[in-house]
Amino acid sequence: MATPEENAATCREFMERVFNEGDMGFAEKMMTDDFVGHSPPPGMKGDKAGTIEMFRWMRNQVPDGKSEILDMVAAGNKVAVRSRMTGTDTNGFMPGMPPTGKTFSAESIDVMTFNEDGLNTEHYGIFDVMGAMNQLGLGPSQGGEGEHEH
Amino acid sequence: MDNVDVMRRLEEAYGARDYDTVRELVATDIVAHTPGSEMLPPGIEGCIAANEGGFTSFPDKKTEVLEAFGSGDRTVVHVRMTGTNDGGLEWAGVPANGKPVDVDWVQISRHADDGKLVETWAQMDVPKMMVQLGVMPAPEGM
Numbered sequence: 155m156a157t158p159e160e161n162a163a164t165c166r167e168f169m170e171r172v173f174n175e176g177d178m179g180f181a182e183k184m185m186t187d188d189f190v191g192h193s194p195p196p197g198m199k200g201d202k203a204g205t206i207e208m209f210r211w212m213r214n215q216v217p218d219g220k221s222e223i224l225d226m227v228a229a230g231n232k233v234a235v236r237s238r239m240t241g242t243d244t245n246g247f248m249p250g251m252p253p254t255g256k257t258f259s260a261e262s263i264d265v266m267t268f269n270e271d272g273l274n275t276e277h278y279g280i281f282d283v284m285g286a287m288n289q290l291g292l293g294p295s296q297g298g299e300g301e302h303e304h
Numbered sequence: 305m306d307n308v309d310v311m312r313r314l315e316e317a318y319g320a321r322d323y324d325t326v327r328e329l330v331a332t333d334i335v336a337h338t339p340g341s342e343m344l345p346p347g348i349e350g351c352i353a354a355n356e357g358g359f360t361s362f363p364d365k366k367t368e369v370l371e372a373f374g375s376g377d378r379t380v381v382h383v384r385m386t387g388t389n390d391g392g393l394e395w396a397g398v399p400a401n402g403k404p405v406d407v408d409w410v411q412i413s414r415h416a417d418d419g420k421l422v423e424t425w426a427q428m429d430v431p432k433m434m435v436q437l438g439v440m441p442a443p444e445g446m
Contacts, residue, residue, distance in 0.1 A: 225412060228375055248443060
């Protein structure tokens with residue numbers, strides 16, 4: 155049984171190798187074949203192949219993108235990660251959007267589930283899309299959220 | 305009461321607008337790092353104002369804790385909110401339009417030794433809500 159600490163270490167290595175270095179082989183190895191992603195970006199699939207495709211797409215759109223872990227909470231078979239991604243919108247921030255060439259830096263909170271072998275079976279997460287879009291000058295409004303109670 | 309119980313009780317209290325209980329569970333000088341928090345009063349008054357703002361926008365607002373876990377002084381909650389925009393979202397320049405929303409947020413919280421919330425970090429799926437409210441076009445493929 156993978157411990158919460160081991161799962162947290164996997165998240166750390168995953169972020170470094172997959173997001174920051176583009177090592178999709180590591181993603182392939184650490185995600186189960188029946189992986190379910192609950193928050194794929196619009197137009198993308200949440201299965202394993204679709205999720206790895208999305209990681210590739212992100213690397214392509216924001217080639218200098220770097221993610222940094224700011225906080226982690228690991229308990230049972232779950233790990234929550236709060237991270238900050240900083241990068242340049244080089245090839246278009248969203249499907250169908252022209253690139254702005256501007257930089258952004260925005261946080262996200264992701265929750266991963268692991269099986270007893272320490273492989274990633276599920277994910278959901280929310281990235282501060284509005285924050286990033288406002289920094290890129292693409293925001294429909296400059297408003298934040300302000301609508302839930304913390 | 306462990307920290308996860310605090311979060312479940314707190315979510316119920318916000319839903320019932322029971323601010324006596326909220327004040328029991330949240331530190332007066334709580335620091336909330338939520339996008340948009342800077343538009344609210346600091347500390348617990350900002351949390352209450354945000355909850356009241358939510359009920360103004362969505363008078364039938366309901367929340368449901370989809371998942372909650374914790375370790376050490378941290379908790380994580382994944383919450384689903386549903387409601388109808390019968391009051392408008394002034395902060396976003398959106399008038400009342402009767403449109404239903406169904407959105408999630410995820411929050412990491414830091415608790416004091418007595419369980420009270422002292423610091424939070426949250427992300428809400430704002431683009432999804434803006435699409436549901438009809439004020440932002442659905443992205444390609446949605």
